[in-house]
Amino acid sequence: MLNLDALAAQPELPGDAVMLRQLDASYLDGVWQSLHDPETARYTGTHATFTREQVERFLAARPAATDRADWAVTRAADGAFLGEVVLQELDASNESMSLRIALGGPHVFGRGYGTEATRLVLDFAFESVGLHRVGLEVFDFNTRAQRVYEKCGFVREGVLRDALLWNGTRHDTVVMSILSTDCRFP
Numbered sequence: 001m002l003n004l005d006a007l008a009a010q011p012e013l014p015g016d017a018v019m020l021r022q023l024d025a026s027y028l029d030g031v032w033q034s035l036h037d038p039e040t041a042r043y044t045g046t047h048a049t050f051t052r053e054q055v056e057r058f059l060a061a062r063p064a065a066t067d068r069a070d071w072a073v074t075r076a077a078d079g080a081f082l083g084e085v086v087l088q089e090l091d092a093s094n095e096s097m098s099l100r101i102a103l104g105g106p107h108v109f110g111r112g113y114g115t116e117a118t119r120l121v122l123d124f125a126f127e128s129v130g131l132h133r134v135g136l137e138v139f140d141f142n143t144r145a146q147r148v149y150e151k152c153g154f155v156r157e158g159v160l161r162d163a164l165l166w167n168g169t170r171h172d173t174v175v176m177s178i179l180s181t182d183c184r185f186p
């Protein structure tokens with residue numbers, strides 16, 4: 001039985017090195033910077049471009065969204081914006097959602113923030129919301145993200161062939177998921 005009130009309430013999720021907080025327009029500068037980081041754009045396959053006003057409007061609307069949860073990943077020590085993590089695409093009938101995460105650039109990659117943020121969101125998804133499945137997609141060349149997802153218990157399900165065309169080269173997309181019955185952090 002899903003607890004959609006928990007999803008709508010979207011509590012802060014405290015960790016050791018990170019604190020997940022409701023994403024909103026107060027994070028505009030950090031999100032704007034992330035959107036212009038070339039590595040983050042490549043790893044997330046972001047072709048679209050946005051105006052600062054569009055991004056601000058999107059962020060301002062996040063707190064009112066009840067069928068998804070958008071967190072700012074912030075550094076626990078000083079509140080610095082590190083990136084964002086999102087539970088989205090609610091399929092209530094099948095007790096399923098998808099996860100996406102993007103930290104803001106190479107200066108914050110590889111320090112354990114992504115792993116901790118993903119684990120906090122999975123605990124929330126399974127223990128508080130009561131989901132059965134959390135899925136995601138990750139590009140074949142993004143081996144760091146795949147490693148993080150595997151560390152958190154995601155299982156590889158297959159590939160979407162040539163799903164991404166980036167700078168003239170096609171790449172496969174790997175589909176992964178974790179179920180409530182899987183070992184969470186193997």
Ligand SMILES: CC(C)(COP(=O)(O)OP(=O)(O)OC[C@H]1O[C@@H](n2cnc3c(N)ncnc32)[C@H](O)[C@@H]1OP(=O)(O)O)[C@@H](O)C(=O)NCCC(=O)NCCS
Binds near residue numbers: 115137144
């Ligand atoms: C993917 C992402 C969220 C991971 O978070 P992170 O904080 O950088 O990762 P962590 O430091 O928690 O963990 C990285 C792990 O991958 C390993 N790793 C680092 N580079 C690697 C590489 N090129 N290939 C394989 N593994 C790699 C690290 O050794 C570590 O594993 P370990 O703990 O077993 O040693 C973050 O790098 C990011 O936002 N990247 C850009 C956007 C993106 O890729 N989003 C995901 C789209 S699906």
